Amino acid sequence: MNRRWRWVAGLAVAALVFLTALDLYQHYRVPMSAVAGLALARGLGLALVWLRPRAAIVVSLLVSAITAGLTVPDPPSEPWPWGTTAAFGTAFVLAIAGARGLSRRELVAWWVATQAVGAGALALAPDRGSWGSLLVMAGLSAVAVVVADLLRSRNETRRRLAEQEVISKEERAERARLQERARIARELHDVVAHHLSVVVVRADSAPHRLPDLQDDVRAEFVEIADAARASLTEMRRVLQLLRDHEPPTHELGPQPGLEQLPELVATTRRAGADVRLDEGVPSGLDPAVELAAYRIVQEALSNAVRHAPKSVVQVTVRRDDHALKLTVRNGPGQSAGQPGSGQGLVGMRERVALLDGSVSNGPTPEGGYLVEAVIPVEEVASGDPGARG
Template identity: 70%
Template sequence: MRRPWGAGLAVAALLVLTVMDLAQHYDVPVAAVLALAIARALSLSLSWLRPRAAVAVSLVTTAVMAALTTPVSPSEPWPWGTTSAFGHSLVIAIAGARGLGRRELVGWWVATQALGVVALGLAPDRGSWPGLITMTVLSGVAVVVGDLLRSRAETNRRLVEQETISKAERAERERLQERARIARELHDVVAHHLSVVVVRADSAPHRLPDVPDAVREEFTGIANEARASLTEMRRVLRLLREPVEQPETGPQPGLDQVAELVESTRRAGADVRLVSDVPTGLDPAVELTAYRVVQEGLSNAVRHALHAPVEVAVRRTAGELEVIVQNEKPPRPVVPAPGSGHGLTGMRERVALVDGTVSTGPTPEGGYLVRAFIPVAEEVESADHGLGG
């Protein structure tokens, strides 16, 4: 709760308004007025801390209030007084924003309407059927508002998590790029000179006339030592070019978790579909890269086009993996959520590390397309080729 004073003010205002509403418009004992007002305020105060309990307390309070009150005139609303309708709807909206799911909110809404129908059926002389309309509309609006606030909060949380992951991955990419640079330097300079030593030592007995046997053996020893150094150089290059295994708190995501990623994004309020069968069993680095492309593409679509339909496709073609995240034109203007601007750049860098390519940009229909191609052919140890000169 970011502003506790605002919540306290709302609870106090609801307490006072409930007392005034019951005392002026309904025939009810003073003690019952105070008890019902306190219960109404309690349900609102609970909505920030215990949303599910708050809705239950509010519904029970509303039912008891309808049972104990009798309108002083036919013009007064019953079974739902003004403070009952507004107070209960406010509790539903806050409970939704604090985490209650859409189905549960709808269930509470249905229970509220059923309670009103039962109340009018038991005491038709106290109110009329049109009196149920106010609660029906207000609580329905509360369900929609609560669900939208929950979806927005979950989306913002996911964006923050993505930003944190991106920062860690950028640091890891910088480290890997430095290791790759060192590997290139070793390959281009040291390995080249060792290869020259091998060639010259092997060819010296044939190029030079009258080479003594002792010198010939010395040249052979030099060539063998140089070859051994090249073998060690190849091992060092492989270590530099392969990521160092770090202790993980959990397994790295792969393509088998793309469907779960799409589903979690859908639960956050986005209209996203997986339109292809996702291949599995590929190299873990390729699968992790493809997963991150989908993750960043969905994050970008949610940030800039929350209500636009999004399609995700991961297909394996001849020798490469195609990853597509495409959203349609948003049905209405969207105010983009704040971001660092490094997401797409980081995605390109990650794909480049596995020799892939990424293209991004708007579509002719007004949407946005992210497409990546990642090689999936059998890995070839590049350090073993070309080191001999």
């Protein structure tokens, strides 16, 4: 309940207390010591309904029964056992209780209980009132029950609309995310994949278009075409992941791991780089860890070849009891390297962060560059951890 409604509720309670005391004093014979107590008890029922609706109805009916037992109408034409303030006070409590969440069945049950209180009081003291006054209270409380049910239905509808609005916002956000993924996939397919396909076609056709090529040059073109095909395969996997609305439930293909590091190093050497891989590369780790390690080494080698194309690159992969440690160190470059966007290093950090690891990079005192990553590991997926050259 917001601040404005708190003020309204407070004023309503104060008004009900004052009017109840005035009504009892002017129209009923009742001990003066009981007037203030009955008036405050009547206000308590209305005040309590905002926090404890069922308890408030019980309090209101008890106060009505006690008031009927202590009062005698003066003159006899005054309504009894339901005085004016008792009738309207109880009706307000019923209406507010319904708006606070009581079901239709509960409201009907409390309406019956209200009529039972009036009928019981009149049966015990028939000389104080008439059955006609009970009909008035029955009609007034019935109106309160109907209003209460309407208020409850309105509040329930508002709540459901609010929930639906939240769901709609989430659905719009998800739809926007999927549309963005589809847009990225289109860009990758239309731009990157297209150019890679052109590289494959030109590399494959070069020996036929240029018949005077030497054998080592022909072999180089074959390797370029194979590397471009492998890149296209990786690109297709990425495109499928971007376009799938749900995570794939099957493997899209074997993902590279530490077993493919020697092949990666050999491919980089054939490109003209002096890459050296230390002996003792571990195996049998979690596939996610191995894939992240492979991608980190791949990106570090790519950066080293791009920025220091003539330098020696040293790759070390070691595992201890708790972590896999990667080190890629290159010396100073002998010629100007190509500028980069820095996205590769961001990708490294994101991959390692997903596995609760850490990565650091920066220049060395000798003028080279060093990339170090630490990835926590658990028990091997299968077999015993091994090492190979």
